[in-house]
Amino acid sequence: MIAILRLCLDLPWRGPCYYSTEMTAGPRLQPSTAVEASYWDAGCRLVAGVDEVGRGPLAGPVYTAAVILGPACRAGWLSELRDSKVLPASDRERLSQVIRAEALDFALGWASVAEIGAWGIGPANKMAMMRAINGLRLRPGQVLIDGPLGIDIATPQKTIVDGDATCCTIAAASIVAKVARDALMRRLDGVYPGYRFASNKGYATRDHLDAIGRLGTCGQHRNSWLAVQRRAAQGALDLVEVLEDADAAG
Secondary structure, three states, X not given: OHHHHHHHHOOOOOOOOOOOOOOOOOOOOOOEOHHHHHXXXXXXXOEEEXXXXXXXXXXXXXXXXXXXXXXXXXXXHHHHOOOHHHOOHXXXXXXXXXXXXXXXXXXXXXXXXXXXHHHOHHHHHHHHHHHHHHOOOOOOOEEEEEOOOOOOOOOOEEEEOOHHHHEHHHHHHHHHHHHHHXXXXXXXXXXXXOOOHHHHOOOOXXXXXXXXXXXXXXXXXXXXXXXXXXXXXXXXXXXXXXXXXXXXXX
């Protein structure tokens, strides 16, 4: 059995780095509505921004949000929008509530752990984005997507690298998605105690990796990811060696 477990530990590396916190961001610009305004001025009044959160964690679903801001919106909170990763949790919570209340429309999308395992994170992320867009009550005439990759929708779309740092609708979507996923991970912390999902949100923090080593994986772990397999195998190997030591001492 030890030989099998050691073989698992020799698997090639793929997946997020160990001991990471949530993805950090470098210097960021303040988002504006310049991109949206170019479409508003051309007569396209419903422009949706789309972003995701949860690509990198070892556990939990990926979440997305789509947000439509009105061309006439001049709310003071627009100047507070940032990529959700650089905002304190308290600011994210407050802004998410305001965005949900005052945006023309918003919707959430997600892809489950099972879908991530079956399709891979890239296709699952795209499906989550499509679900968010399809969940909107209003039909956007243009979609702005954070990142370099488009999705399979009939609506015209524009991909914007670092869109959550430069584009208000995308920044708003990143905040709504982040707050919704964090809330889910807090609920999952009660369902799967011991992994500290409420604090690590499923990311590869030291305490999370230690918990996988002690407890194995749960129903919300992305078991198709080698990072999860390696840590679980290492934990099982540690247990076997402890038991063998105990047998030898007895």
